Amino acid sequence: MVGIGEVLRLEFTGPDRMREAAAFWRRIAEAATVSDAVGVPGSGLVAFGTFAFSGVSGMPSTLIVPRTIVGRRGSHTFVTRIRRADEPDDAARLVPSRRFGDEFRISLGAGAETADGFVHHVEQAVERIAHGDLSKVVLARELTGRIPQGADLRRVLTDLALGYPDCWTFSVDGLVGSSPETLVRVEDRTVGARVLAGTASRGTNADTDQKAALALVTSSKDQDEHQFAVRSAVETLTPFTRHLSTSEVPFALKLPNLWHLATDLEGGLAGDASSIDLIDAMHPTAAVAGAPRAEAVELIAELEPFDRGRYAGPVGWVDAAGDGEWAIALRCAQVAPSGTVTAYAGCGIVLDSDPAAELAETRMKFRPIVEAFG
Numbered sequence: 001m002v003g004i005g006e007v008l009r010l011e012f013t014g015p016d017r018m019r020e021a022a023a024f025w026r027r028i029a030e031a032a033t034v035s036d037a038v039g040v041p042g043s044g045l046v047a048f049g050t051f052a053f054s055g056v057s058g059m060p061s062t063l064i065v066p067r068t069i070v071g072r073r074g075s076h077t078f079v080t081r082i083r084r085a086d087e088p089d090d091a092a093r094l095v096p097s098r099r100f101g102d103e104f105r106i107s108l109g110a111g112a113e114t115a116d117g118f119v120h121h122v123e124q125a126v127e128r129i130a131h132g133d134l135s136k137v138v139l140a141r142e143l144t145g146r147i148p149q150g151a152d153l154r155r156v157l158t159d160l161a162l163g164y165p166d167c168w169t170f171s172v173d174g175l176v177g178s179s180p181e182t183l184v185r186v187e188d189r190t191v192g193a194r195v196l197a198g199t200a201s202r203g204t205n206a207d208t209d210q211k212a213a214l215a216l217v218t219s220s221k222d223q224d225e226h227q228f229a230v231r232s233a234v235e236t237l238t239p240f241t242r243h244l245s246t247s248e249v250p251f252a253l254k255l256p257n258l259w260h261l262a263t264d265l266e267g268g269l270a271g272d273a274s275s276i277d278l279i280d281a282m283h284p285t286a287a288v289a290g291a292p293r294a295e296a297v298e299l300i301a302e303l304e305p306f307d308r309g310r311y312a313g314p315v316g317w318v319d320a321a322g323d324g325e326w327a328i329a330l331r332c333a334q335v336a337p338s339g340t341v342t343a344y345a346g347c348g349i350v351l352d353s354d355p356a357a358e359l360a361e362t363r364m365k366f367r368p369i370v371e372a373f374g
C-alpha cells in the first residue's frame with residue numbers, strides 16, 4: 001500500500017500512547033462514512049502508524065490518514081480516496097506521478113554508542129544477568145549519516161522491497177526499513193504473528209549455509225531463548241483469543257543476510273479488540289526488550305546512551321474495523337526532516353552471550369539498511 005498526501009495526522013506520546021491511539025482511532029472509524037466496493041484487507045479507510053519504543057521517548061508516535069491510497073492485494077489493485085467531511089468531493093482528483101530523484105549513496109558511521117561502548121554494555125548486561133537481576137535483555141546500537149537535500153527515499157525503499165521479499169518493508173513518517181518480524185496481524189477476526197528469536201549468520205557456500213541453519217535449530221541456547229519468546233507471545237494473546245495455535249517446531253527463516261529461528265502463531269479473536277489494542281498488550285516483546293519485561297526496559301534505559309525513537313516499536317496500518325498488520329520496526333532507520341539518518345540494530349543478551357559475537361550480529365543486522373542507503 002502506498003499513501004499519498006495527508007488528511008489527518010495524530011500524534012501521541014507517553015506511556016499510554018497506544019491506548020490513546022486505539023481509542024482515538026475507534027472514534028474516527030465510527031464517525032467515518034466508508035464506501036468500499038473492494039472489501040479486501042487494506043481497502044477502505046486506513047491509517048499508517050509508527051510508535052515509539054519507549055513511553056518516555058522524545059519521538060512522537062503517529063497515525064497518518066493519507067489522502068489517496070494505492071493498494072494491491074493478490075489480484076486486486078485499488079485506489080482509495082479519503083477526505084474530511086467539510087472538504088469538497090474532488091473525485092476526479094488525479095495523483096501526479098513523480099520521477100525518481102537522483103541516485104545517492106551515503107555511508108553510516110558510529111552514533112552515540114560506539115562499537116567499544118556496545119561491547120562494554122553487553123559485558124555489563126551479562127554481569128547483571130549472572131547476578132540474577134533478569135534473564136534476558138536486548139541491547140542495541142545506532143549508526144548515523146546524512147542524506148543530501150531532496151534525496152528520494154523511494155530509492156531506498158525499492159532496494160529494501162526487492163532485496164528482502166520475505167520481510168515487511170515500510171516507510172512511515174521517515175521510518176524506513178524491512179522487518180522480518182510481525183508483532184501482530186488481524187484480518188477478519190483472525191489474529192496472526194511471527195515470533196523470532198535466535199540468529200545465525202549465513203554460510204559462505206551451500207554446505208556451510210546448511211550447517212549454520214542446522215546449528216541454529218539444534219542450539220539449546222537459541223531454542224531456550226526462542227521458546228521463551230513464543231511462550232510470552234502466547235500468554236499475552238491468550239486473553240484476546242478463542243483458540244491459538246503455533247507452528248509445531250520453530251523453523252529456520254532464511255533471509256539474505258542471516259538465519260532466524262521463527263514460529264508462526266494463529267488464532268481467532270474473542271472480543272472486539274482492535275489491532276492497536278493488541279500491539280498495546282504485546283509491546284515490547286522479549287524479542288526487543290527482554291525478560292522480565294519491566295527489568296529489561298529499565299536496564300535498556302540505563303545502558304543504552306541514546307533514545308530508540310521508533311526502532312523496535314510497532315509500525316504498520318489499521319483499517320476502520322480495527323484490522324491491520326503491525327511489524328516490529330527492525331532493520332530500519334529514521335530519517336529526520338533535516339536529512340539526518342539514524343539506523344538501529346540490537347540483539348538479545350543472555351547469560352552465555354559473547355560480547356564480540358553480539359557486536360558481529362549487530363553488523364549483520366545493519367546490512368540491509370547500510371546497503372540500501374549505500
Ligand SMILES: C=C(O[C@@H]1C=C(C(=O)O)C=C[C@H]1O)C(=O)O
Binds near residue numbers: 331344
Ligand atoms: C533486536 C533485533 O532483532 C531481534 C533479535 C533477535 C535475536 O537476538 O536473535 C532476532 C530477531 C529479532 O527479534 C534487531 O534486529 O535489531
